[in-house]
Amino acid sequence: MSAEFELTRNITIGQYLPTGSIVHRLDPRFKLAAFVILILAIAICGTYVGNLFALLVCLWLFHLARIPLRYGLSGVKPAVPFILILAVLQLLFYGEIAQGGTIYLQYGVVTISSESVRLVIVSAMRFVEVIFLSSVLTLSTSTTELTHGMERLLRPLETIRFPVHAFALIITIAIRFVPTFAMEMEKMMKAQASRGADFGTGEWWRIVKRTKDMFPILIPLFNVALSRAEDLILAMEARCYTPGAARTRYAHYTAHGRDYAAVAVSVVMSAVMVGIPW
Amino acid sequence: MTNEPLIRVENVSFSYQVNQEQHIPVLHGVSLEVYPGEHLAIIGHNGSGKSTISKHLNGILTPREGDVWVNGINTRDKKRMHEIRSQVGMVFQHPDNQIVATIVEEDVAFGLENIGVPPEEMKQRVDFALEAVGMSAFRHRPPHHLSGGQKQRIAIAGVLAMKPRCLVMDEATSMLDSCGRQEILAVVRRLHREGMTIVNVTHHMSEAAAADRVIVMEGGRIALEGTPRDVFAQHERLRELHLDVPDASRIAAWVHREVPAFSPALIHNEEVVAEVNRLTIKRAEASGS
Numbered sequence: 001m002s003a004e005f006e007l008t009r010n011i012t013i014g015q016y017l018p019t020g021s022i023v024h025r026l027d028p029r030f031k032l033a034a035f036v037i038l039i040l041a042i043a044i045c046g047t048y049v050g051n052l053f054a055l056l057v058c059l060w061l062f063h064l065a066r067i068p069l070r071y072g073l074s075g076v077k078p079a080v081p082f083i084l085i086l087a088v089l090q091l092l093f094y095g096e097i098a099q100g101g102t103i104y105l106q107y108g109v110v111t112i113s114s115e116s117v118r119l120v121i122v123s124a125m126r127f128v129e130v131i132f133l134s135s136v137l138t139l140s141t142s143t144t145e146l147t148h149g150m151e152r153l154l155r156p157l158e159t160i161r162f163p164v165h166a167f168a169l170i171i172t173i174a175i176r177f178v179p180t181f182a183m184e185m186e187k188m189m190k191a192q193a194s195r196g197a198d199f200g201t202g203e204w205w206r207i208v209k210r211t212k213d214m215f216p217i218l219i220p221l222f223n224v225a226l227s228r229a230e231d232l233i234l235a236m237e238a239r240c241y242t243p244g245a246a247r248t249r250y251a252h253y254t255a256h257g258r259d260y261a262a263v264a265v266s267v268v269m270s271a272v273m274v275g276i277p278w
Numbered sequence: 279m280t281n282e283p284l285i286r287v288e289n290v291s292f293s294y295q296v297n298q299e300q301h302i303p304v305l306h307g308v309s310l311e312v313y314p315g316e317h318l319a320i321i322g323h324n325g326s327g328k329s330t331i332s333k334h335l336n337g338i339l340t341p342r343e344g345d346v347w348v349n350g351i352n353t354r355d356k357k358r359m360h361e362i363r364s365q366v367g368m369v370f371q372h373p374d375n376q377i378v379a380t381i382v383e384e385d386v387a388f389g390l391e392n393i394g395v396p397p398e399e400m401k402q403r404v405d406f407a408l409e410a411v412g413m414s415a416f417r418h419r420p421p422h423h424l425s426g427g428q429k430q431r432i433a434i435a436g437v438l439a440m441k442p443r444c445l446v447m448d449e450a451t452s453m454l455d456s457c458g459r460q461e462i463l464a465v466v467r468r469l470h471r472e473g474m475t476i477v478n479v480t481h482h483m484s485e486a487a488a489a490d491r492v493i494v495m496e497g498g499r500i501a502l503e504g505t506p507r508d509v510f511a512q513h514e515r516l517r518e519l520h521l522d523v524p525d526a527s528r529i530a531a532w533v534h535r536e537v538p539a540f541s542p543a544l545i546h547n548e549e550v551v552a553e554v555n556r557l558t559i560k561r562a563e564a565s566g567s
Contacts, residue, residue, distance in 0.1 A: 173378060
C-alpha cells in the first residue's frame with residue numbers, strides 16, 4: 001500500500017545520467033544544433049543503407065556518451081506497439097502511394113510492393129533512431145542546459161517577435177514545479193486514502209473508472225496550482241520581472257573546438273545518410 | 279531618529295476589488311515612516327491589513343488614496359518601478375512559491391537578469407549574496423532538495439543580490455519549523471547589524487520584541503506604535519487586539535504579581551534570567567547582612 005504513494009522519493013526530472021563523457025561536456029547549444037541536424041537527416045533519409053548507417057551512428061553515440069544501451073532500449077519498448085500498428089497500416093494501405101518496384105501482392109485496395117515494404121521497414125528504423133538519439137540527448141544533458149540551449153537556438157525568432165525568453169521561462173518554471181506538485185499530489189492522495197478513497201486498484205482495462213478515481217486529486221491540484229501561480233507572479237514582480245523587457249542572462253557558455261567539431265561531424269554524417277543512394 | 283525616512287507612507291487607503299461594484303476596504307488612512315538602518319516590526323492579527331501595507335512598500339500594490347514614497351520616488355511612477363523594487367526587496371511567506379529557476383544560483387540571478395545587470399557583475403553579486411546567507415555550497419543544487427529554511431535563505435539571497443537598502447519580510451518565517459526560523463532570524467540579524475533596513479511583518483511576538491520599533495495594525499489602521507518595551511507593556515490593549523505578548527513578557531508579568539520587586543517590563547528571555555539573578559543576589563545580600 002505504501003509504495004504507490006511514494007511519488008517524490010524517486011523523482012527525476014528529465015533523465016540526466018551524469019557519466020562525465022565528452023558528449024556530456026559539449027556546449028548544450030551546439031549539442032542541440034547537432035541533434036536537430038541529425039534528426040532532419042533521419043527524416044529525409046529513405047534508404048536501407050542510410051538508415052543502417054544512422055542506427056550505427058546512434059550506437060556509436062551511446063558508446064561515446066558511456067551510457068548503457070539498455071537506457072535507449074527502455075525508451076523504445078513502450079513505442080513497440082505503436083511501431084507495429086503503424087507498420088501494419090502502412091503495409092496494407094500505402095501500396096497505392098509508394099508505387100514502383102516489384103509488386104508482390106495485389107488484393108482489392110491492398111497492394112504490397114517492394115517500395116511499400118521498404119517504406120515500412122525504413123519508418124520503423126527511423127522511429128528507433130529518433131528515440132535513440134533523443135535518449136542520448138536527454139541522458140547527457142540536464143534540463144537546465146537543455147532550456148538554455150533551446151533559448152539560444154530560438155533567439156533568431158525574436159526578430160519576428162516570438163517571445164523566446166518567455167517561452168524558455170515557461171519551460172523552466174514547469175520543470176521547477178514538477179517536484180513541488182508531485183509532493184502536493186502525494187499529500188492529497190494520502191489524505192484521500194486515509195478517508196477511504198482508493199487509487200489504482202481497479203483493473204487496467206477499466207480506463208473510465210481509473211480516470212474517475214483521479215478526479216478527487218486533480219481538482220484540488222488545479223486549485224493549488226492556481227494559488228501557487230498567483231504567489232509566484234507576485235514574487236517575480238517584486239524582483240523586477242517585466243514581461244517582454246530586455247534582460248541579461250546569467251548562464252554563460254563558451255564554445256570550445258570540440259563543440260564546433262560536434263556540429264561538423266553531425267553535418268558529415270547527415271550528408272552520408274542523405275547521400276547514400278541505396 | 280532625525281534623518282530622512284527611507285520609505286514614507288502618507289495617508290494610504292486601499293481596498294481590494296471583488297467585482298465592479300464591490301470593494302473590500304483594507305487600509306484606512308495609514309501613515310508611517312521607515313528610517314534607514316532601523317528594524318521595524320509590523321504585527322496584527324489576520325485581516326488587520328499588515329500584509330497589505332507591506333505590499334505597498336515596493337509598489338506591488340499602489341494606494342487607492344494617499345502616496346507611498348521610496349527614497350523620494352512615488353510608487354505610482356511605473357517608469358521607475360525597477361529603481362523602487364531594487365531598493366526595497368521582498369521575501370514572501372511560502373518558500374516554494376518564490377523560486378523561479380531549476381538551479382539555486384540561477385534563481386538568485388533572476389532579479390539581476392530582469393534589471394539588465396551585465397553577466398560579469400552578475401556573477402560577483404550572486405557570489406556575494408549566496409555568501410551572505412551562507413548558501414554558497416548549494417549553488418548548483420536544484421531547489422527542491424532544500425529545506426524550507428534553506429529555500430527562504432535563497433529567496434533572501436535573490437533580494438540581496440539586487441543590493442537593496444531595505445528588506446521587507448512578509449511573514450517569511452511563518453511556514454518554517456523552529457530550526458528554519460532560527461536560520462532566517464540569524465541571517466536577518468546579521469544583515470541588520472551590517473546596516474540593512476528591515477521591515478518584518480510577523481505573527482511571532484518574539485520576533486517583534488527583537489525589533490527597534492513595533493507597529494500594531496488593527497482593522498486597517500495603526501493601533502499602537504512604539505518601542506517593543508512600550509508596546510508589550512500594554513497587555514490589556516494587546517488582548518483587546520487579539521494579540522499575544524512575548525513569552526518573556528508574560529512570565530515577567532506573572533512573577534511581578536507574586537513578587538512585586540520583579541520588573542514586569544521585560545521582553546527578552548535573557549532579561550528574565552538577568553532579573554532573576556539580580557533578585558537572587560539581592561536576597562542573598564539581604565539575608566547575609
